[in-house]
Amino acid sequence: MSQRDDRVALRQMLDHARRAREAGAEKSEDELRRDDLLAFALLYLIQTVGEAAKRVSDATRARHPEVPWQQISGMRNRIVHGYDDLDLAIVVDVVQKDLPELIPALESILAE
Numbered sequence: 001m002s003q004r005d006d007r008v009a010l011r012q013m014l015d016h017a018r019r020a021r022e023a024g025a026e027k028s029e030d031e032l033r034r035d036d037l038l039a040f041a042l043l044y045l046i047q048t049v050g051e052a053a054k055r056v057s058d059a060t061r062a063r064h065p066e067v068p069w070q071q072i073s074g075m076r077n078r079i080v081h082g083y084d085d086l087d088l089a090i091v092v093d094v095v096q097k098d099l100p101e102l103i104p105a106l107e108s109i110l111a112e
Contacts, residue, residue, distance in 0.1 A: 006060045007110065012052040013072075014106040017099045020045035024095035032088045042091055043079050049102075050076020060109075067105050068098075 024032075024042045032039040053072040061069045075094060079086065 005055070006057050009052045009055040010060075010106055010110055013049050013056075014103065014110065016045045016048045016052070017103050017106065020049070020095055021099045021103065024092070027092065027095070029088045029092050032091065039088060039091070042095060043086070046091065046094055047076050047079045050074075050079070064105070064109055067102065067109070072102075 020042050023038060023045070027035075027038065032042070050072050053067075053069055054076070056069070061067070
């Protein structure tokens with residue numbers, strides 16, 4: 001994969017992470033249970049972050065171990081393949097704890 005392609009995937013990761021963060025920053029697990037559309041939107045956004053992460057080259061991943069590439073891809077796989085048994089508490093944790101750490105890391109990589 002070219003560096004340009006990596007930048008496209010990284011930009012997609014950043015854009016979708018920001019959207020998920022904005023939409024779910026203050027939401028609780030109970031609120032997601034009551035708002036199916038928001039829960040589905042967050043799941044889609046997180047899934048897309050993982051899908052884009054899978055397209056980032058091994059070389060770029062190796063240069064940026066501060067990004068938890070494997071966990072991001074793993075979350076995508078869990079959403080796609082375990083959709084019938086998802087724990088919304090984990091989704092809330094991703095949105096409220098993991099994405100706030102991921103977003104500045106992606107911004108930093110893209111600023112290079």
